Amino acid sequence: RLVATTALESVLADIREDLAEFGIEYDRFFSERQLVEDKLIEKALAVLERNDDLYQQDGATWFRSSRYGDEKDRVVIRDNGQHTYVAPDIAYHYDKRQRGMDILLDVLGSDHHGYVARIRAGLQALGEPADALEVQLMQFVTLYRGGEKAQMSTRSGQFITLRELRNDVGNDAARLFYVMRSNDQHLNFDVDLARSRTEENPVYYIQYAHARICNVFGKLDNEGQQWNRGRGLANLVRLDHDGETALVGKLSRFPEVIELAAHKRAPHHVVHYLRELASDLNSYYNDDSLPPIIRDTEAERRDARLALFAATRQVLANGLALLGVSAPASM
Structure with missing residues (x-):
C-alpha cells in the first residue's frame, strides 16, 4: 500500500x-478512498435500504433505479461482495449534497452518457431533487498534424499529453481551441493551424485585433499627440460610418453574450463573439474611405473614433481574460 x-x-x-x-x-481533489474510509458508501446504501430501494437477486444487491427513471435496475453489490461503480458514484454525489452543494455539475465524456440516469436516480432515491445534478457531456477531440490524423490509443501507449500539446501550440491556442466549439460537438484540433499566424487561426486573429488597437494608441503617444476621452465620449454621435455603427452595435451585445455563455455553460459563444468583433474591427481599420485615425484633422470625430477603439480594446481584453487567454499589446 x-x-x-x-x-x-x-x-x-x-x-x-x-x-x-x-x-x-x-479547489479540492476528492479520493474514492475517502468514501471507503468514511463508510460513506455504506451510509448511502443504508438509506436506500430503509426506503425499500434495494433487493437481493442472484446473490447480488440491486438498486431499484427504474423507479426513478432509469431504464433498468442496477447492481450495487456483486455476488462476491464488491461494490460496482454505481455505489461509490451515488455515495459521492450524495455526500456533496450533504456538504451543502446546491448544484452538482458533472463533466463526463460522451461515452459515459449511460451513467447519468442511474446517478440521478440514486440522488432521487436518497431524497434529493432530480435537477440537483447537471451533466455536461464532452465529445471527443481528434488531433491533426500536417493534415494527417494523429493516431492515439491508450491501450497501445500511443497518445499525446496535454503538456506536449501546450509545448507545441502554447497555452493560449490550446485553451481557445478547446472552447471554440460546443462541448457536444466533435472537435478536430488542427495543430498546424493553432501554430499559424494567419487570419484562419482564431487565437491569432482575435489577439491581433487587440494588438492593432494598442499600436494605434502607441503611435499616438510616440507622436506626442493626446486625445480627450471626455470629448470623445461626448461626440459619439459623430460615429456615423457603417463600420463604426457596426462596432458600436457589436460592443453593445457583449453583456448578453456573457450572460448567455454563463447560463448555458457554453464558452464557445464568447469565442464566436470575439472573432466577429475582431472581424468588424479589422474591416473598419482597413477601410480607405476614412482618414487614418491619428491623421483625422477633425478633433471631435478623431476623439470619438479613439473612444470607440478604446472600448473595443477593453471588450477584446475582457473576453480573452474570461477565456483565460492573454491579450498581447504587440505581436
Missing part, C-alpha cells in the same frame, strides 16, 4: 502541475 500511495501522490502532483500551468485550478 505504501508503494501505491507514493505512486498515486506522484502522479497526482504531476497532474496538478500540468493543470496549474494550463491555468486550471481545482
Whole structure:
C-alpha cells in the first residue's frame, strides 16, 4: 500500500502541475478512498435500504433505479461482495449534497452518457431533487498534424499529453481551441493551424485585433499627440460610418453574450463573439474611405473614433481574460 500511495501522490502532483500551468485550478481533489474510509458508501446504501430501494437477486444487491427513471435496475453489490461503480458514484454525489452543494455539475465524456440516469436516480432515491445534478457531456477531440490524423490509443501507449500539446501550440491556442466549439460537438484540433499566424487561426486573429488597437494608441503617444476621452465620449454621435455603427452595435451585445455563455455553460459563444468583433474591427481599420485615425484633422470625430477603439480594446481584453487567454499589446 505504501508503494501505491507514493505512486498515486506522484502522479497526482504531476497532474496538478500540468493543470496549474494550463491555468486550471481545482479547489479540492476528492479520493474514492475517502468514501471507503468514511463508510460513506455504506451510509448511502443504508438509506436506500430503509426506503425499500434495494433487493437481493442472484446473490447480488440491486438498486431499484427504474423507479426513478432509469431504464433498468442496477447492481450495487456483486455476488462476491464488491461494490460496482454505481455505489461509490451515488455515495459521492450524495455526500456533496450533504456538504451543502446546491448544484452538482458533472463533466463526463460522451461515452459515459449511460451513467447519468442511474446517478440521478440514486440522488432521487436518497431524497434529493432530480435537477440537483447537471451533466455536461464532452465529445471527443481528434488531433491533426500536417493534415494527417494523429493516431492515439491508450491501450497501445500511443497518445499525446496535454503538456506536449501546450509545448507545441502554447497555452493560449490550446485553451481557445478547446472552447471554440460546443462541448457536444466533435472537435478536430488542427495543430498546424493553432501554430499559424494567419487570419484562419482564431487565437491569432482575435489577439491581433487587440494588438492593432494598442499600436494605434502607441503611435499616438510616440507622436506626442493626446486625445480627450471626455470629448470623445461626448461626440459619439459623430460615429456615423457603417463600420463604426457596426462596432458600436457589436460592443453593445457583449453583456448578453456573457450572460448567455454563463447560463448555458457554453464558452464557445464568447469565442464566436470575439472573432466577429475582431472581424468588424479589422474591416473598419482597413477601410480607405476614412482618414487614418491619428491623421483625422477633425478633433471631435478623431476623439470619438479613439473612444470607440478604446472600448473595443477593453471588450477584446475582457473576453480573452474570461477565456483565460492573454491579450498581447504587440505581436
